[in-house]
Amino acid sequence: MSAPHAFGRAARFAVLSPPVVFLALFFLAPFLFVARISLSQSTRAQPPYAPQYEQGSGLEGLRAVLEGLNFENYATILSDDLYLSAFLTALRIAATSTFLLLLIAYPIAYAMARARPALRPLLLALMIVPFWTSFLIRIYAWIGILKPEGLLNQALLALGLIDAPLEILNTEIAIYIGIVYAYLPFMVLPIYAVLVAQSHDLLEAAADLGCPPWKSFWLVTVPLSAPGVAAGCLLVFIPCVGEFVIPDLLGGSETLMIGRQLWSEFFGNRDWPTASAIAVILVIILLIPFLILRRLEARGEEALK
Numbered sequence: 001m002s003a004p005h006a007f008g009r010a011a012r013f014a015v016l017s018p019p020v021v022f023l024a025l026f027f028l029a030p031f032l033f034v035a036r037i038s039l040s041q042s043t044r045a046q047p048p049y050a051p052q053y054e055q056g057s058g059l060e061g062l063r064a065v066l067e068g069l070n071f072e073n074y075a076t077i078l079s080d081d082l083y084l085s086a087f088l089t090a091l092r093i094a095a096t097s098t099f100l101l102l103l104i105a106y107p108i109a110y111a112m113a114r115a116r117p118a119l120r121p122l123l124l125a126l127m128i129v130p131f132w133t134s135f136l137i138r139i140y141a142w143i144g145i146l147k148p149e150g151l152l153n154q155a156l157l158a159l160g161l162i163d164a165p166l167e168i169l170n171t172e173i174a175i176y177i178g179i180v181y182a183y184l185p186f187m188v189l190p191i192y193a194v195l196v197a198q199s200h201d202l203l204e205a206a207a208d209l210g211c212p213p214w215k216s217f218w219l220v221t222v223p224l225s226a227p228g229v230a231a232g233c234l235l236v237f238i239p240c241v242g243e244f245v246i247p248d249l250l251g252g253s254e255t256l257m258i259g260r261q262l263w264s265e266f267f268g269n270r271d272w273p274t275a276s277a278i279a280v281i282l283v284i285i286l287l288i289p290f291l292i293l294r295r296l297e298a299r300g301e302e303a304l305k
Contacts, residue, residue: 031283038276039069049272073277083261083278087285090258093172093247094240097179098187098233104180105187105232110221112188113195120196127185139178139249146174146250170252178246183239187232194228195221230293238286258282 040049051068054061077083112123130138145151148165156162168174198221206216244259251257258278265275 031280034276035280036069037272038073038280039071040273041068041070041072042271042273047272048270073273074281077274077277077281082256083258086256086258086261087281089256090241090243091285093175093179093255093257094237094243097176097183097240098237100176100180101183101187101236102229102233105184106191106225106229108184109188109191109195109228112192113198124189124192127188131185135182136245139182139246142174142178142181142250143169146177169250170254172251172255174250174252175247175255178250179240179243182246183236186235190231190235191225191228194225198224227297230296234289234293237289241286242282 037049040051042048043050051065053065057064108127112120112127115123143150146169147153148167148169150169152168153162153165157165168177202220202224203216206220207213211219242259242262243257244263247255247257247260248263262275262278262282265271265278
């Protein structure tokens with residue numbers, strides 16, 4: 001092996017090792033621990049699951065633990081309408097929220113990318129400013145805005161647009177408002193990053209060939225911004241599926257999402273095995289859109305070769 005080649009391999013190893021070790025320690029190891037609990041049985045003990053490995057029992061103890069594991073919690077979750085309804089509601093709300101965010105975020109990102117270069121840092125700062133305040137406080141603030149005697153109803157009544165206060169708080173509409181508000185920067189910023197990097201030469205070439213602006217936007221700008229759109233959709237959809245705070249504070253008790261059910265099993269019922277099984281199923285579900293995106297990216301790269 002030549003010296004430059006060996007140096008290149010050593011450099012790649014040095015660069016890749018920290019993130020690989022980080023992911024192994026803080027994602028893979030905890031996930032395997034949660035997966036192991038999901039195969040256990042709930043008990044009234046500390047910790048609240050069995051079987052437990054007894055120190056000093058050696059291979060016999062390990063064999064006893066493995067023989068005690070089973071998939072009963074998964075069978076219960078997949079056959080119980082409560083959990084299935086919670087999963088489907090979470091997926092529906094997450095998909096709808098992602099679509100609404102895309103509709104709102106794309107024009108904002110496009111306007112930011114087409115703004116004067118001197119103005120773009122200010123626009124980016126305005127987009128990031130909400131992160132300087134606690135997420136929980138910002139969501140609590142929406143309770144004061146959306147409640148029947150809140151600012152929104154007072155404004156609509158003052159303008160004469162409604163005759164009686166609207167019931168928005170503790171509905172799915174309130175959840176959509178909260179999610180769109182909270183996750184808007186996560187959709188805007190990836191799309192903006194792609195749009196601002198696009199060359200204007202392609203649009204000028206299209207204009208020189210007689211293509212109207214709306215058509216060049218649809219045939220040139222939109223396809224080239226697809227990676228940013230896909231990244232924004234993933235950044236929004238994945239956390240929305242497991243969202244707990246917004247449905248709990250704004251959605252009321254009638255909206256059952258899987259994040260709330262997960263919280264209830266862990267901290268309310270102290271049923272760690274069932275809660276862990278829900279978490280594992282949730283991770284598997286969220287891997288599907290990620291794998292689809294990777295597949296589409298691979299096809300795109302093959303097409304460019």
